[in-house]
Amino acid sequence: MQGKRQRISVVTLGCAKNIVDSEVLLGQLKTERGVMVTDIDDAEVAVINTCGFIDAAKQESIDAIMEAVERKSKGTLKKVVVMGCLSERYARELATEVPEVDAFYGSNQLKDVLCEVGVDFKQELLGERLLSTPSHFAYLKISEGCDHPCSFCAIPLMRGLHRSKPEEDILLEARSLAARGIKELIVIAQDTTYYGLDLYGERRLSRLVGKLSEIDGVEWIRLMYAYPSKFPLDLIDAMASSRKVCRYLDIPIQHASDPVLKSMRRGITNRATRQLIETLKSKIPDIALRTTLIVGYPNESETDFQVLYDFVKETEFHRLGVFPYSQEEGTFAYDLGDRIPAEIKEERKKALMEVQKAISQKRNESLVGSTVRVLVDRKEKGHAVGRTEWDAPEIDQEVFVENHEGLGIGHFFDVRVVDAVEYDLYATSL
Helix, strand or coil: CCCCCEEEEEEECCCHHHHHHHHHHHHHHCCCCEEECCCHHHCCEEEEEECCCCHHHHHHHHHHHHHHHHHHHCCCCCEEEEEEHHHHHHHHHHHHHCCCCCEECCCCCHHHHHHHCCCCCCHHHCCCCCCCCCCCEEEEECEECCCCCCCCCCHHHHHCCCEECCHHHHHHHHHHHHHCCCCEEEEECCCHHHCCHHHHCCCCHHHHHHHHHCCCCCCEEEECCCCCCCCCHHHHHHHHHCCCEEEEEECCCECCCHHHHHHHCCCCCHHHHHHHHHHHHHHCCCCEEEEEEEECCCCCCHHHHHHHHHHHHHHCCCEEEEEECCCCCCCCCHHHCCCCCHHHHHHHHHHHHHHHHHHHHHHHHHCCCCEEEEEEEEEECCEEEEECCCCCCCCCCEEEEECCCCCCCCCEEEEEEEEECCCEEEEEEC
16 A cells, blocks of 8 residues: 555553454554554554443543544644444444544454554454563453353443354464563453353363463463353363463452342352352462452442452452442343442442452561562562562552562562562562
8 A cells, every 4th residue: 555654553441352452453553554653642643442341441431532532633633543342332422422533443343443544454464463561471362252141241232242262373373472572471351261162162261271381482371351150170270280370360259249149140159159269279279369349239238248348358369359330331230220329339349458458468478588480570760570470460469679680571580578568569689
């Protein structure tokens, strides 16, 4: 394609799945008319990859769109293109409210976005990604969409039903990433444990993990978004048998009260959840469990919240995120209303995080004096900043290492923990 090359900036909002989508888009853009720029102030075209999961994420996306539109009105941008989950769900409304945007596209319209910015789609580059993460770790998306009927969740409305990527395609991508120096693969999907059921008639995450473990150069494999209902128990054995698989699992519980779980349509009970956690801890004693919880669900009584509170206190998760319930149009729970006041939701969130703070402080203090292995992510303010295998990037705690000379970014080192706070460790190099 002939003509002047455009300066294009891609703004990515939301989860790691969006990061991968943007990286695939960038992989196509870099080959033709696009000159990629990281600062939107230097761009002629802005592509905004939006999130529409909960109210806060929607607002962040809307703010980003309005900022880009403002730049366009001043003449610093020539075109604004919006894609992703928010656009998938509210394209018609957004087009009416913000006519200054040149085009809106959904989550699975890569070819259309490319055409909009004057770039031809190349099938042979579909697996190529221009990584936006540090050069030593990358997200590996193994499927798209979700089949679960969770009452509060709008993801199937935005991402569609579950679609697994063929195993050979995933392995080809993983080998390519390893050849580029990636040492940590972070396996993601809307539900990683569902992987393979649509393509192969069975859940195949454990088999996939085994295949990924065979790839030279990959030293850490981290599993995220593991749905607890019908959890494939063979995965626990696969995790335990491979030292490349981090002793870490992100398993979104969402709640612990049976009436709330039933209304949420989670397909699991308090008792079954506890049994699964006990099995994970017994077979992988050093595993770190991360979870996310929702407070303020419409039928969450004080009794239900107390059950959740006690569950968190007793289970002692290593990592925990709490989100106030967000009423989402088109979901099963929408007709239940949004009965619990925002201030009550915040009080419940704060109460859970206070419990978690004490748990995390105790765990971290127990590590003082011990030696841990870290992967160094960056250098800042006289420290090398890294993570243990018990911590995912961006969302979990970090290790700040003094005497960091010789600790190169993207490499593994053993360090001695000398101090601890609620959500971070301090160490010195050996």
